[in-house]
Amino acid sequence: MTAKTETSANAAPAAPRKRSNTLLWIAGPALVLGVAGWLYFTGGRFVGTDNAYVQADQITISPQIGGRVVEVLVRENQPVKAGELLFRIDQEPLQIAVARLEAQADSVRSLLDGARNGYRGAEADLRSAQADMEHAQQQYTRVQDLRKRGLVAQQALDDAANTVASTRGKRDSNSAAVAKAQSTLGGLPSASNESLPGYKLAMAQLAQAKLDLSHAEVRAPVDGVIGKTDLQVGEFLSVGQPAMPLVATATLWVEANFKETDLTNVSVGQSAEIAIDTYPGKHWKARVASISPASGAQFAVLPAQNATGNWVKIVQRIPVRLALEPAEGAPTLRAGMSAEVEIDTGAERARYSHFFGGHNAEAPVASR
Structure with missing residues (x-):
C-alpha cells in the first residue's frame, strides 16, 4: 500500500515538467526564427565600412612672382586666417619697375599731347599752303593768258609755273605732317589719351607692375593650418x-x-552616422554628398589589367563622399583620421518588410 502511494506521488509532477519541455521545444525555435526573420528583413537597411578617412582641402602656397624671401611670418602647424600674411618677397626690384613704368606712362602722355598740338599746327599749315597754292594757280592762269596775247615775257610765265609747283609741294608736305600726327593719335585726334592704344599699353604695363608688387606679400587664401614647411x-x-x-x-x-x-x-542625400577612432563614443551626423563615377582602381597610376589569363575576381571599392553636418562643441577633426561609417539606405529586403519597420527604398532617408 505504501509503495503504490509513493509511485503516485512521484508521477504527479512528471506531467507538468513534460508540458514545460514541450513549450520550450516549440518556443525556442520560434524565437530563433523570429529573430532571424527580423535580421533578414531589416538587415539590408544599413551599410557600413571602416575603410574611411577624414579629408580636407590641401592648398600648396606658391608665389606668383619670383624673388628672394625676406620675411617668414608663420611656422609649421600654425593656424592662420584668410588674408593673413605668410611670407614676403623682396619688393625693391618691383618698386623700381613700378617707378620706371610710371615714368614711361608720363612720357607717353606727353608724347600724345605733343602729337595733338602738332596735329593742330599741321592742319593750320596745310590750310595756309592750300590757300597759297590756289593763289599761285590763279596767278599762273592770268600770266598764261597775258603771254598768249604777247603782253608778258616767257620768263614771267615760267616764274608763275614754278610758284605753283612750289606751293603744291609745300601743301603736300603739310598734308603728310597732318597724316603723321593723326597716325600718332590713333587716327582719332579729338579722342582722349585714355582711349588711345599707346596710352592703354603703357597703363596696362604699369598695372601689371603694381600687381606684381602686391604679390610680393603672400597671404593665406582660406582659413587653415600650415603644414610641414x-x-x-x-x-x-x-x-x-x-x-x-x-x-x-x-x-x-x-x-x-x-x-x-x-x-x-x-x-x-541619404543620412549617415560617423565614428572617429580618435574620439571613442563620439558620433557625427552626415549625409551622402556624392558617389564616385568609378572605382578607386580606375584612378590608380597603373590601373589593373584584367584581360589576362590570370584574372581573379576581386570586389572593388567605390569612394563615397560624406558631408559632415555642423555640430557645436564637437572635437577637432584632422585630415587623415580613421573613421567608421554607417549609411541608412532605408531599403526593403522583402515585400513584407514594412511589417518589421522597413521603408520604401524609393524614398531617400533624407526626404522622410
Whole structure:
C-alpha cells in the first residue's frame, strides 16, 4: 500500500515538467526564427565600412612672382586666417619697375599731347599752303593768258609755273605732317589719351607692375593650418614653386570606400552616422554628398589589367563622399583620421518588410 502511494506521488509532477519541455521545444525555435526573420528583413537597411578617412582641402602656397624671401611670418602647424600674411618677397626690384613704368606712362602722355598740338599746327599749315597754292594757280592762269596775247615775257610765265609747283609741294608736305600726327593719335585726334592704344599699353604695363608688387606679400587664401614647411629667409623662389602647404579647416568631409556590393541602395542625400577612432563614443551626423563615377582602381597610376589569363575576381571599392553636418562643441577633426561609417539606405529586403519597420527604398532617408 505504501509503495503504490509513493509511485503516485512521484508521477504527479512528471506531467507538468513534460508540458514545460514541450513549450520550450516549440518556443525556442520560434524565437530563433523570429529573430532571424527580423535580421533578414531589416538587415539590408544599413551599410557600413571602416575603410574611411577624414579629408580636407590641401592648398600648396606658391608665389606668383619670383624673388628672394625676406620675411617668414608663420611656422609649421600654425593656424592662420584668410588674408593673413605668410611670407614676403623682396619688393625693391618691383618698386623700381613700378617707378620706371610710371615714368614711361608720363612720357607717353606727353608724347600724345605733343602729337595733338602738332596735329593742330599741321592742319593750320596745310590750310595756309592750300590757300597759297590756289593763289599761285590763279596767278599762273592770268600770266598764261597775258603771254598768249604777247603782253608778258616767257620768263614771267615760267616764274608763275614754278610758284605753283612750289606751293603744291609745300601743301603736300603739310598734308603728310597732318597724316603723321593723326597716325600718332590713333587716327582719332579729338579722342582722349585714355582711349588711345599707346596710352592703354603703357597703363596696362604699369598695372601689371603694381600687381606684381602686391604679390610680393603672400597671404593665406582660406582659413587653415600650415603644414610641414622649412621655408627660410634668403631662399629664392621661382614663380609657382611650392613654398608651404595649407590644410583648410572650413571644408572637412569623410571619404568612405565601400564595397561595390554594398552600394546597391545607396544614393545621394541619404543620412549617415560617423565614428572617429580618435574620439571613442563620439558620433557625427552626415549625409551622402556624392558617389564616385568609378572605382578607386580606375584612378590608380597603373590601373589593373584584367584581360589576362590570370584574372581573379576581386570586389572593388567605390569612394563615397560624406558631408559632415555642423555640430557645436564637437572635437577637432584632422585630415587623415580613421573613421567608421554607417549609411541608412532605408531599403526593403522583402515585400513584407514594412511589417518589421522597413521603408520604401524609393524614398531617400533624407526626404522622410
